[in-house]
Amino acid sequence: MIRIGVQTKGVVGDTSPREGFRLLKKAGFSCADFSLNVYLTNTLLYQNEKNAFFNQTDTELERHFERHKYAARESGIAINQMHMPYPMYVPGGKNRLNEYLRDIVAPKSLKICAHLECPYIVIHGFKLQHFLGSEELEWQETEKFLDTLAPAAKEMGITLCIENLYTSIAGHVVEGPCCDAKKASERIDRFNEKYHAEVLGFCFDTGHANLVGIDFEDFITTLGFRLKVLHIHDNDGIADLHQIPYTFTKTRENRVSTDWEGFLQGLRKINFNKVLSFETAPVLSSFPEEMGEEALKFIARIGRYFAERVETV
């Protein structure tokens, strides 16, 4: 049966995780996408900086997330997926920083994922096409990185999920790593064969796909069973806004400009039965605080509508 989830960013904090998970449950969610990336942000990393969060020992980190784990369990929320901090490689960044990301942050993220009993962790592929010349060479670097994690992931029963990403040219969003469903599928199959386990899967991000005009239905059906998790959100086709589905129109006829029908059709075709997870944290900062709960309820309601449509034969 399809379940509905949302990211924890903006809802579940360190001070009172129970409050956040309860709110998610009350709003109608049964799953959460744990935003581990908020503990080491991309803004910081792109400034060639880091913080001390991941310097903590495994035991300290486990202790840190202990309350989150039990709060989620108590509230009836399953942590279905997690977002590893990103980027995991800063082009032109200090060697020390990139080594720290690879050797410390990534393996510790995996341990936190296991500690929270989360089966999927989303990882951003390296953005190196500009420097290396081709997407294929870029993938090889990402694969080397995934190789450092795969044995542990296999042991922990975690599936690493690569995600369709974008990059930007003078403010114009263009496709980044993993935007070719066929190549991604071949790579996932090859990788899993190498490890004799399902250690690699895919996270389809609707917002990123919309920015580069990808055909949702075609992409999803090409991925098929390799599609493990979702990042559902909407935008205007120009900027990565992470808004509520059905928000944007572009003509006076006011018809939705994101192909949600194609999305549902694709999920239906592959008999998707996992979690419809929304990546819509910015909604919580755009709506007044007093309306946050209602906004979450509305997102969960859209999730249920999606689920009904996908499950209808």
Add this chain to the structure above:
Amino acid sequence: MNLLCTPSHIVGIKNPYKGLRNIFTAGYKNMLLDFSLCCTSGELEQIGKKEAIKEMTDRLKVFENPEKMSEAMLPLLKQCEAQKVHMPAAYAPYLERNTKHDDLNGLLFQLAKESIKVCGQAGCKNLVIRPLFAGISSENLWKHNKAYYLGLAELAREQDVCILLENQCKDFNGHLVRGACSLTEDARHWIDWLNETVGEERFGFCLDVGVCNLCGQNMYDFITELGNRLKTVILRDCNGNRESAMLPFTSVYQGRSQTDWQNLIRGLREIGFDGELIMDMRDTISAFSHLLRPEILRLSKKIGDFLKWQIEMEIRLKQYSSRVLFGAGNMCRNYMKCYGKKYPPLFTCDNDRTVWDTEFFGLTVKNPRCLKELPEDCAIFICNIYYKEIREQILEMGIKNPIEYFNDEYMPSFYLERLPMKEVPLKKQE
């Protein structure tokens, strides 16, 4: 590789003399034979709206009588011949992306046939015919287009015309997303299937850079996966959100171009592209006063030549049996990274005497005087942006070897960091 100019907003269909003169004066020897001049997408959209069509009294209504296309294009063809403007590629009439018509596919077929005939008359070898899309579901696109293109193949063979399919975007409630032939896999499959079925290379591909940009596509992958199926490239700029045909490098934000020229050049260079490059800047031209348009045309020619030069960079390296470099800085380092193994230079030289007889990325740095001892056919590639000055220096030294300009702005790959800049005055070493 030919550089073509699009005639839209420059050349009048009834009185083409002046427009063609401007194109020729700007330095273009080639022009796109654009059948939209006699049958625009706007006119096709107006079909069925009587009032709008009545206003067109002074033109042949090709959309009503496709067989009159040849007659409508005649003044243009005659003038092209008189002014020696060649037309190696053409473009058949097409519908608006957001067309309300799903009943014009039969008419498009007629217009495509007439376009092929005129191409045959004009000796034009390549004709872009967009895939059909109006009223056709994604699942049925190939089925309909298979029949469409096969229906044109025999006539194309008779007229010795290669039909070029083109990557499309589609209008999804105002959002332009990937359409027919926008995935290389599909494009390759369509072309290969058609060619195999007709038993000859009758079909190829035209890459529209503007569409790739609108769909945020990686043009390097697109081009290298198409390989020699790619026959023409339409060069146009846009902001990636709205469709327009602007002069390359003019859609900018915060001082940077919004089109990925880097990956376009990388891809075309890698496949050794030698087809037709079409400069489509109709919106830029249209936005300028008639009085300024000749200047824009001249600039467009320079931009086209620049892109052609960048694309042909490796072809030039390849054409010499041996080569040396002039310059021992970042550009030389980039040369060695990307081409050092494939086209190894004998040595490099530099005006900075402090680096003479040192090693720089595997090359010995020599005094420029050593250039006097080069074998005759050895080319000197200047790896420094002071091209003119260094060229003069070499010529003043009495050296007769071919002199070429190397450039590292659009390289197959880059180092993650640049070397620290050094200030080296340009001075001649006699």
